[in-house]
Amino acid sequence: MATKRRRLSADTPPQCSISSISDLPNEPLQHIASILVKPSRVLLALAIDAHDGLSSALSSAIVGDQWDTLDFGEIERKLAAILSDEHINAILVRIDAVNRVKKLKLTNCINITGAGLGPLSESSIIEQIDLSLVGDHEHYRSNFRPLISCRPQDHVLPILDSIFEREGCSLRNLRFPSVWWTGGRFEQLLRRYSELLTNHGVSCLKCNVNLPPENESWIDSSGNQKYTCYKCLKHYCRKCTRPDDIYVDDPYMLGYCDHCEKRVV
Ligand SMILES: [Zn+2]
Ligand SMILES: [Zn+2]
Known part of the structure; x- marks a missing residue:
């Protein structure tokens, strides 16, 4: 993708050249990215890319390559709560999650159906998926019904099945939304997952x-x-x-x- 990025020079005084974040030279952007939590790094890269385009090299520099864990509990609760399936999809694609992420925690991502998890399909390296949408010692409000569902016609089960069936599947830990216990087909999912662990x-x-x-x-x-x-x-x-x-x-x-x-x- 073409980029509008450029370096500042003595001929282009900074106060006259920078009208948006995409006008910043590479080094400050990389420094900004380095002090952000990881989900924010990739959100920054996606935002700049959507606005002006971003070179592959600078995108990689902002996003980084340490993606064993993707935990949305690292970002503000309000931000995680407004992320859509499109955001999740774009993040997973940008970080090459299917080949990098071993632990995924969708903490506070209450606005998703699970459709955005598609890029994780057939992952052979994912070890842990936390779909509970809550933090480590939090629980749902009693009237909370998340959009993410375990119905077979929805998105999550086919993705999980593709991981279960992947040769060399590494999955060792799943955490589910507690409200799924009231769902009709959850027992089938549990049975398939238990069989996977038993086969391991x-x-x-x-x-x-x-x-x-x-x-x-x-x-x-x-x-x-x-x-x-x-x-x-x-x-x-x-x-x-x-x-x-x-x-x-x-x-x-x-x-x-x-x-x-x-x-x-
Ligand atoms: Zn331990
Ligand atoms: Zn023992």
Whole structure:
């Protein structure tokens, strides 16, 4: 894409040359990007690109290449709440999420249906997807009904299925919106996901017992995955971790194993 970007010179005094952010030289933009949280970096690149166009090199410099984790909890709650599926799609495409992102957390992205997650389809590297839309120890208001749904005719299930079915699938942790428990087809999704984990041969890292235990399920009634540390994604049985770590009484608190430095308190 052609770019209007240019460097300032002594012949073009800065006060006369800069009429928009796209007129800034590269170095200040890169510096601005360097102090932003990661989702804001890519939003900045998309905004400049939409306005004036952005060279591939400068786009890469602004966006960066450390995208193991994409967590919308890093940005202002109000900003995350107005992001659309188009925004999410553009972000995932811009950062090449299908080949880079291992952890995706859609914290506070309450305005999406899930259609924007398409670029993640068939990812073989994604390990964790948090669809709960809430922060680590938050929960929905009782009357809140998110747009994102688990109905088969909607967007999320086909995307998840494409990941489940991908050869070499790395998925180890899903967190669901708790309201999905009232949805009709959620049981089918849970069954397919449980089969995936079982096919992986998941067992306790310490004692090697198969997980989940007989007659137990992977997901609790709040949409959180059991036997899995939310931070390091390692699996432990109940006997091999402290009761207040992976297994918490408050359904809205996430479990961290005793090897991880911080627990949700
Ligand atoms: Zn164990
Ligand atoms: Zn851990």
